[in-house]
Amino acid sequence: MKTTTKKIKIIVEKTDTGFSGFCENYPIFTTGRTIPELIENALEAANLYFEDDNLKLTHDNLKFELDFKQFFQYYKVLNSKFLAEKIGMNPTLLSQYVQGHKKPSKKQTEKILYGIHQIGQELSEINLIYRH
Structure with a gap:
């Protein structure tokens, strides 16, 4: 099998049981209870x-796309006021x-996404320690 640089856009929607994902350009559909499960599926x-x-x-x-409302409902840890x-x-x-x-x-969407990515980068560089 050969690898490809092809980009596939998956639209993500919240459902009663988790999430569903579909592609507009190919007949690709899947579901998952969580976002990570949906990504793997x-x-x-x-x-x-x-x-x-x-x-x-x-x-x-x-490339996964999720609307703002669903994004903030799922990632409740991200405070919109802080962002x-x-x-x-x-x-x-x-x-x-x-x-x-x-x-x-x-332009506003790109600004918001840039801020989310910045926060993600900052969090990924933190090591937590536990002291007794």
Whole structure:
């Protein structure tokens, strides 16, 4: 099997039992109780679909999209007020995006995503210690 640089966009939606994911360009559908489970199942489903083409996909080939409201409902640990302050955005405006009352522009979306990635990077570089 050969690897590919093909990018597959998976749209993620919250369901009563977890999450579902689907691709707009290929007949790839899957579910998972959690986001990590959905990601693993989506990779397996994509590899099954492209098996006849002799292609092997990795996590790098998949791009997951989740709307703001669902993102903040799942990642409750991320406080929208903290994020707004971190990226220099009005907290009320970000709250309206999170609640689905307003839709952010492409530029605002990129700013928010950049802030989320920054926080993720900071967290990934922290080592916690336990002292008795």
